[in-house]
Amino acid sequence: MAEIQIRDVRKTFGDFVAVKGSSFTINDGEFFVMLGPSGCGKTTTLRIIAGLELPSSGQILLDGEDVTFNRGSERDIAFVFQLYALYPHMSVRRNISFPLRVQGAPRAEIRQQTEDVAKLLRIEHLLDRGVNGLAAGDRQRVALGRAIVRRAKAYLMDEPLGALDAEFRELMCEELRLLHNRINATTVYVTHDQIEAMSMADRICIMNLGEILQVGAPMEIYERPATKFVAGFVGSPAMNFLNAQGGIAPGAREIRINGAALGMPEAREGLDTQSAILGARPEHIQIADDGPLRGRVFAVEYMGARQLVTVDTDAGRLRVRAPNTTRVAYGEAVGLSFDPERVVVFNPDTDRALKSALYDGDARG
């Protein structure tokens, strides 16, 4: 178990900047998820932590000890690969026990621990099979087993569920989280799937284009996105963005869209750009006849418990999560009202969220 500190880590491949000066700390025993679209540098960061890549500059600290230039084998970190990387010439038992055999543990202990891990992952019956004939889910378990069979300082996982089908992925998500609750090891998990991230993480780190945009608990990321990208990436459907008027004074509680005034959390800083972007989650918008913003229904998607209504307004198209009792039809003119305490205002030039009452008490990083 260990705390992992990443200090100003930069990684470039030729002219391409994969990771731009990241700094963050992963706490001891935490389930830390790095989330971002493909190519955002999350896997590179993970590989730097594991010692599979050297950073171009910056430091990696494991429990306060600088391991930046230590080989992977000297860091005592376990890694689960996206495509499992099970040794095809070894049986399941030999695959799982591999790290123990490398360490030269006594035979009886190897046997005992391998079987314990297999039992934990419910693959005891496969121990003496080869790995080539295994189903994807079982391979994944073997790969996990190979990681957790030894008490490493940290467990790094690179999209370990990426190759599984949806149903199985959900199940494995749950199991992974339960497994983490049981062994309580520092885990760094890389994924591009926000649902995996939200359901498992203690904290999430969101990256895009090599840059860390926000680090925080899932709820914080969802409710108080630091940038427009974070707001758009997390949540399904994504947050709605509307073009609003800029020029917001500190302490303002209103934002104007096409002349209509909408309530917003009290601004803690001013915004002096010409325009602004108003962000609102679909569930924070209501269809109400007296709503300040008017639009025309473009589509209605019935989702069972809820329905998703797409409305075209002058300020942009937005989607509303409405109760399934609301009766609206295509082409109908509707009014929209916004939950004034929940909307977010973004600076259109920097894409950063405007500090407001919503962010009070928000500790970033």
Next chain:
Amino acid sequence: MSGASTAYSVVEATPRGKLIAGVVVVAYALVALIPLVWIFSTSFKSPPDSISYPPKVVFEPTLEGYVNLFTTRSRQTDEYIESLGPPETWYDELVRERNMVITGPSRFADRYWNSIVIGFGSTFLAVFLGTLTAYAFSRFKVPLKDDLLFFILSTRMMPPVAVAIPIFLMYRELGLSDTAAGMILLYTAVNLSLSVWLLKGFVDEIPREYEEAAVVDGYTRLQAFIKVVLPQMRAGIAATAIFCLIFAWNEYAFALLLTSGNAQTAPPFIPLIIGEGGLDWPAVAAGTTLFLLPVVIFTVMLRNQLLRGITFGAVRR
């Protein structure tokens, strides 16, 4: 059985197709095997049977060819042979029937041993160096990688014999002419391009994650190579070794040019087995039969690996 219909698979052969394929394969096998069967049967014929016309298919087998292959003999008068007393061994007896006595062993065993040393030695070296080179080309950033690989391949673009004269002169100056070391070096050099290119294909097929996993689990890079990469290259190494061995084993032109008394291999020696009244065909056939054995045994031993090796990359799970 109305409504029963036969499903035709796109990829599976129809019975008719299988029959045609079978006939073609058998016909080809016959064409390919007849020379081998001919050599094998000739090696057990007596010299007169071997040149009789029409050729004898049924004949009385004799080991005379093999005895002649391994011995040198001289023709003697009946009186002299009688004065020697009764023959001590079956092969003495066989030879005396033709009015000859054995004067000593032939050089075939030496030549055969040379072939084994040079063939297997150069194969081992070519595969060993090829494996390391292929791994480096596949995994590391080598400056001018593509040019180097092309250069390695380009050594194969002309027939090796085209450089026979420079090599002959160079070897004479270096004292490598007619030495086993020289021949091993030469065959290794010729085979290396093949082995690097073949093996690089195999290493490229092995995902890097295996080594990375091994490194994270506590192995050094070299240990990861030996314990994780090498076992997965088995098929490739076997296939490459067979190709290299077949080349080195069968090579004739350089062996004829560069070797004579000391390091001569079997290929240039076998055609020179002259017997009574011209070529001793049964002895030549016997030499050829024995010459074929090691490659056949080696190939049979590695055939499971070979099959996977030759179709490498063609099928992925």
